Amino acid sequence: MDSKERTIFHIDVNSAFLSFEAVYRLQHGADIDLREIPSAVAGSQATRHGIILAKSTPTKKYGVKTGEAIWQAKQKCPELVIIPPNYGLYMCCHHALVELLREYSDKVQVFSIDECFMDMTGMKILGEPLAVANQIRERIKQELGFTVSVGISSNKLLAKMGSELKKPDAVSTLYPSEIKEKMWELPVEELYMVGPATAPKLRKMGIYTIGDLARCDIELLKYRFKSWGVLLWDYANGIEDSVITASSQSVIKGIGNSTTIHFDVEDKETAHLILLSLVETVGMRLRYAGLSCRVISVSIKRADDLTSYSHQMKIQTPTDCTNAIYEYCKRLFDESWKSEPIRHLGVRVSELSTSDCVQLSMFEKNWEKQKKIDKVVDQLRMRFGPDYIIRSSFLWTRLAPLQGGLSEDANFPVMTSIL
DNA sequence: TCTGGGGTCCTAGGACCC
């Protein structure tokens, strides 16, 4: 509980997916660097996954945005080179990055596949923070081949805002004393947690910059946005005190799996099969983590207007059994589906607890036998691959019997540096 | 032939109990 000043780094890989691809290709004899031409990583249009996931700096200049449809991006930039995603490669790069960062601090928080926080408090022996950050940035570039932006400050929010100040391949500080000069002049939507819904509301109130927000009467924000308003005011003033949590101590709150189907689903039977393919991986991930769930939720996205709705239920006894979860999902789907064409289906489980001592309810079906089957199937799939055992209901359907990855690490080994 | 997939947290409103 001491109030000692902390030193926090935020590391952000520049155009992560695209950089990873570029490095991999260069190392395999490619003569062009994808980072230097208009290029983007995007899903397949044929399966209706065609959106931009990452783009090169030259692509940015055409106004192409992440999340945009491929055809829209091509309208802006006809010569755009599209690369299909390779998540296995990205996970390898991610692991290599985290491993390098752990050489500098044992408190590394993985924030996403391309972002990490590091607690560098008390690491003065390594040198001044700015020098150490530059050393890390340079080593990543030399050893892993991609560039990062680093933000340095005394809390996570400011470190993260700091890494945005200059990129690519740069280090910036954003200490509390620098907030006024470096952060307050930025447009309010640049503030972490001010998204597309909040920014217009703030502008309507005459708040255009982060500084406007910081100087705004907190009572007014509280009245207008409840607790959200207080959070935004704090962030605008650089107030944030969450600690760096190593991944080993972070708790999973929920496990979800969803998919955009490559055709519109119009019948219940097909929808059920897709739900099953989603539940298969959710079940495996639950069991892999040694967890059971009490809340099960199904979400449906309409094909016509892309709006979605969800339906959930709480069950008496936590379960990790694929068939049990599937039965609940079918019920949830049947109760909520309004018979319109479906583009996207999702399954999510939450209220997780450890599976060790699950209390059996007298009123619910006994799934003990199913659980044993789950265990055997999991082991076979682990050993021989996910397609080793598939359900006969998927035969002749041309539907994938399993949707989504098993767990982030199940499919690819951890590497120490890129190839 | 439009717009992916994985998360987290908060809030409103209804049911129900006392």
Added chain:
DNA sequence: TCTGGGGTCCTAGGACCC
């Protein structure tokens, strides 16, 4: 024959992030 009010639990949906 009178409509108060607090608390908890649950669900749906919306906000944000990457």
